[in-house]
Amino acid sequence: MLKKDLGLFLLIVVVGSVVAILNPRFLSPINLANTANLIGLFGLFSLGEGIVIITGGIELSIGSIFALLGVIFVDLLVTWELPWWLAVIVTVLGGTVLGAIHGFLVTRLKLQPFIVTLCGLLIYRGIARYYTNDGTAGFEFGQSFPMLEWLTAGRTVGVPHSFLMFLLVAGVMAVVLHRSVFGRYLFAVGKNEEAARYSGIRTTRVIAAAYIICGALAGLSSIYLAMYTRSISPASHGNFYELYGIAAAVLGGCSLRGGEGSILGIVLGAILLQVLQNLVNLLGIPSSLNFAVMGGVILIGVLADQQLTRYRNRSTKV
Numbered sequence: 001m002l003k004k005d006l007g008l009f010l011l012i013v014v015v016g017s018v019v020a021i022l023n024p025r026f027l028s029p030i031n032l033a034n035t036a037n038l039i040g041l042f043g044l045f046s047l048g049e050g051i052v053i054i055t056g057g058i059e060l061s062i063g064s065i066f067a068l069l070g071v072i073f074v075d076l077l078v079t080w081e082l083p084w085w086l087a088v089i090v091t092v093l094g095g096t097v098l099g100a101i102h103g104f105l106v107t108r109l110k111l112q113p114f115i116v117t118l119c120g121l122l123i124y125r126g127i128a129r130y131y132t133n134d135g136t137a138g139f140e141f142g143q144s145f146p147m148l149e150w151l152t153a154g155r156t157v158g159v160p161h162s163f164l165m166f167l168l169v170a171g172v173m174a175v176v177l178h179r180s181v182f183g184r185y186l187f188a189v190g191k192n193e194e195a196a197r198y199s200g201i202r203t204t205r206v207i208a209a210a211y212i213i214c215g216a217l218a219g220l221s222s223i224y225l226a227m228y229t230r231s232i233s234p235a236s237h238g239n240f241y242e243l244y245g246i247a248a249a250v251l252g253g254c255s256l257r258g259g260e261g262s263i264l265g266i267v268l269g270a271i272l273l274q275v276l277q278n279l280v281n282l283l284g285i286p287s288s289l290n291f292a293v294m295g296g297v298i299l300i301g302v303l304a305d306q307q308l309t310r311y312r313n314r315s316t317k318v
Contacts, residue, residue, distance in 0.1 A: 004253045004308075008268040015275055023282040033158055035278050040162030041228060042244045043270035045221040047166075047173050048214030049245030050266040054177075055210045056190045056258025057106065057113035061098075061120030062218050062245055066238030067128040069094050069222040071137040074232060078140060084148040092219040098124070099215015103208030121242075128234035138231030152227040162224050166270075169217065174263040186210060190258030240291065248273055250301035273297065 020026045045062055052059045069091050076087040098120070105116045154161050177183040185206045188196040197203045226232060250256065251272055252265030276293055279285070 002253070002262065002265070005262060005265050005268060008251065008253075008265065008272065012268060012272050012275060015272070015279065019275070019279045019282060026278065026282055029158060031278070031282075033155065033160060035274055036163040037160035037228075038277070039271055039274045040160055040164070040166035041221070041224055042241070042274065043166045043248065043267060044162070044169060044224065045214075045218050045241070046245040046248035046266055046270045047170060047263065048217035049242070050249035050252065050254050050261055050263070051173070051177070051186065051210050052113075052214045053246070053249050053254045053256060054186050054190045054258060054261045055207050056193065057207065057210065058117060058256075059102070059211070059214050059245070060114065060117040060242050061102075061124055062214075062221075063238035063241040064121045064124035064128070065095060065098060065215070065218045066222045066225055066241060067232065067234045068124040068131070069219055070226040070232040070237055071128050071132050071234055073223055073226050074137040074139065075131075077145065078137075078143065084145045088148075088223055091223055092216055095219020095222065096212055096216040099212040099218070100208065102215065103211035106211065107204035107208050125234065128237075132234050134235065136231055136233045149227060152224050162228070165220075165224070166267075169220075170263055170267050177263055182206070182209070187259055190260070192259070243291075243295075244270075244273060247297050247301065251297060256302065 016026070025031055049059050049062065072094065073087055073091045076082045076090060077084060082090070102113075102116050102120065105111045106113050151161060156164070177186065185196070185201050188199070188201060189203050189206050193203050193207075196206075222238075225238070229237070248269035249261065249266050250269070252261065252267070252269030254261030254266065276297065277290065280287065280290060280293060
């Protein structure tokens with residue numbers, strides 16, 4: 001565990017302890033299970049966001065992808081009556097395709113990731129609203145998918161399956177990022193893309209792969225979110241969710257300049273964000289301040305990263 005990850009873990013313990021003292025309901029099994037469920041839901045796509053940030057990019061369209069793929073997923077189940085497993089495959093592939101498009105635009109057409117994903121944010125939500133005629137997509141009365149619901153919204157020994165899926169994906173991504181050649185390439189490209197290219201790394205493929213991974217995880221997350229909400233209003237579903245992903249990654253040590261970060265850090269960042277959200281709810285703080293809390297967290301994370309970089313530079317010079 002890096003010093004930054006250890007510090008984040010201790011911060012989670014301190015914040016959790018303070019909340020538990022102020023409101024003992026924080027440690028109730030129901031509250032812990034609900035918090036774990038939200039950690040799983042939001043942490044899953046935060047992993048993909050973190051991978052993109054490590055390469056020096058950014059992904060701003062995740063929330064709109066949730067709206068678009070969410071209404072398509074519900075429509076496949078309700079209107080087209082596809083088997084749930086086939087609808088899941090189509091939805092994940094849809095996210096993968098969108099990620100591949102972003103990777104192509106960034107690497108081949110040399111567009112800025114900010115512009116590409118900002119346009120995606122607008123385009124995908126617009127398509128989602130047009131697809132449903134600005135209506136709400138949802139399941140019919142009495143309609144159920146027992147196995148799908150168990151896999152996405154079920155619990156084993158009180159532990160939400162969304163949280164278990166999050167841990168499983170985090171474990172796989174940790175191996176990919178920290179124990180594989182591809183992972184070293186991701187860090188190298190994020191640190192200095194030109195130097196990585198001169199060293200023989202196919203930087204375009206590495207960057208494109210990062211966006212594809214992010215898109216696939218967004219597709220998987222859209223399924224869990226759709227089964228969690230049970231209805232999707234394309235005008236608001238997933239709004240600003242990309243901020244959660246960015247905040248979790250930044251808190252977890254991913255530098256917005258690229259080349260730094262860890263899966264463990266992103267996991268801890270996702271946990272801290274939901275603990276803070278739980279703090280807002282349990283202490284009676286107005287929910288309208290949620291975005292203020294999120295913005296403050298991102299700002300503090302960026303400032304901390306900037307100060308740490310300056311400290312390292314001074315140490316190197318000395």
